[in-house]
Amino acid sequence: MRVFLALALLGFASLNASAESGLDHNAIRTAEDLRDAAMRGSKGYGIVESLTTEVGPRMGGSEAYDRATVWAQAKFKALGYDKVWLQPVTFPVWQRRSESARVISPFPQPLVLTALGGSESTLGNLRAEVVEFADLDALKATPDGSLVGKIAFINLRMLRAKDGSGYGPVSNVRRAGASEAARKGASALLIRSVGTDSDRLPHTGMMRYEDGVVKIPAAALSVPDADLLANMLRRGKPVTVELNIQAGFTGSKTEYNVIGEITGRSKPEQVVIIGGHLDSWDLGTGAIDDGAGIAITMAAGALIGDLKQAPKRTIRVIAFANEEQGLLGGKAYAEAMKGLMDKHQLGAESDFGAGRIYALHSGVSEESRPVIARIAKVLEPLGILPAEGGGPGPDISPSVPYGLPWVELQQDGTDYFDYHHTANDTLDKINAKDLDQQVAAYAVLAYLSAETDVDIRPEAPKAEN
């Protein structure tokens, strides 16, 4: 029906713009006002300042995450959200207890590293010779059994890129390296940190053991320490390292996605979802990952809540639990909502630091595209242009196969991996004006997609590989 109407109106370019997008002049003007108000100064920075100061690190499974939950509920209420509720997420708890390493010979000195999330412990001190590999393929190519009694060291450098495209290949080393090394007989894995900085601060992040493969401890050296170790190895003599990692899984815990809603005025059962993840790693204060995303989307929702008249549909802001250890909050949301996904008008997540947004990507049906195009026009003065490609944010991605239409507001991630998952992920890396631009973008996106007469439908599923 919508298709027919759209076709019938072709040729009336100036008229059909509003018919196809389902957005009238008033809606557009309200969105422009939201945008301009956020740009004059939003609540974004104050929210992330509050979260990093009053809670700080809040790793999934920790007591600190429970405090973050209380913080988020109180913040939603203080910001005037109509409804605040919790959605349970249960998972095995991983703990980091202690970690240290040093070179024993030929040039004794300490090394700076951190255990990867999910890693098991060494049995006391593990002392072994180090064998270096350029990447995962080089490790895979080494003969089976050749690493018995050795530590495998993968020294793959991450490339800096505005769109974060350097992350994929190196994060794959982090995720899969331990089981590949164990298959060759290694007793531990060291990797070069997945980061673009040169700080002596290692980057943690999740790893996974394959079923049926020995679980060897895995840790990341800071970038300068990876260079140091490589320089020793280049001299051609065996290099022996002593490693002591104490970490592992202990029991299970239930945590919560914290959800705040601005109730829609005429279709309250239909929802636009925006959000970020409330958990962080334990090393920094979780400012850019992902306090920023929480702050941006909470502030954007609050701005809409302050309007005299709510949009037609409900704005649901989700602070997801335990993204870092495997999108656990996002998976719990998808599982709980899969029967209601047709009530989901649109989803968008902010989880790529605090750099400005410069592109809009979408995964919606052909018929829904005029809505997105109209939204993009309101975003244009913010320096945001529509672009092909992209993908949904991590926590909303499990909902996409159930039919969630999505938008990605792509941020400038040039500096993101200098700090990501390190002790350096702290508030000073965030610029308040940059956050305002993002609050403006999310407010416009959420408001207009909640207000349009068009029901946004998902992109047709892609063929299975």
Ligand SMILES: [Zn+2]
């Ligand atoms: Zn994140």
